Amino acid sequence: QDIDRTGLSSAISLWKDLSGSGNHGHPVNSPSYNENGFNGMASVNFERSEEDYFDINETLVTQKSFSIFIVLKSLDENNQALIGKHTSSGGNEVLMGWWEGGWYSNLNEDLYTLTGSPFSISDMTIFQHEIINSGSNSYSTMKINGIVQRLDHKFENETVPTSGSGRKWVIGQDWDHSRRGVKVTDEFNGVMSEIILLEGNISES
Secondary structure, rough: OEEEEEOOEEEEEEEEEOOOOOOOOEEHHHHHHHHEEEOOEEEEEEOHHHEEEEEEEOOOOOOOEEEEEEEEEEEEEEEEEEEEOOOOOEEEEEEEEEEOOOOEEEEOOEEEEEOOOOOOOOOOOEEEEEEEOOEEEEEEEEEEEEEEEEEEEEOOOOOOOOOOOOOOOOOEOOOEOOEEEEEEEEOOOOEEEEEEEOOOOOHHH
16 A cells, blocks of 8 residues: 555555655645545545645656656646646746646646647546657657647757756645745645656657
């Protein structure tokens, strides 16, 4: 089981990284464990009203090419972040999720949003996003439920940050600037049952 709980309660103390790399998810506020979250799968519940999310670390991604897979279902179609990495001041370095009715990817504030997909964040979804580095550019391919939605979108002169500086990688929210500093926004509101991250260009194999 990749979830550590507090005794027999649903409170999560750690979302464990099973790869052995030590990239564990540390709960902030009160994301909870549900043994039968959806489709009979154990899952993690996120509540927007509680500003639930997970901190990981600053060095989750060490290569400029990586793929992320997330099994999820949201309770609504409001703007929601799935996974991201930010600067100390809340600027977007890498951010993926749902924005204004479409799936999106943001790399160093270069944003594209995919509208018109037959799949919504409120459906039971297998979200897959691959970013491949090629010199000074990066190329993004998005799949939803195994079906390509956007192929080789070019982020010109943008690469995935691997320095380990700035804020920690987070699951389930987006840091944003505000007059009072940096605040939690675009919280995920639903369930996730699995997250897989693979580094390198998996298309080569």
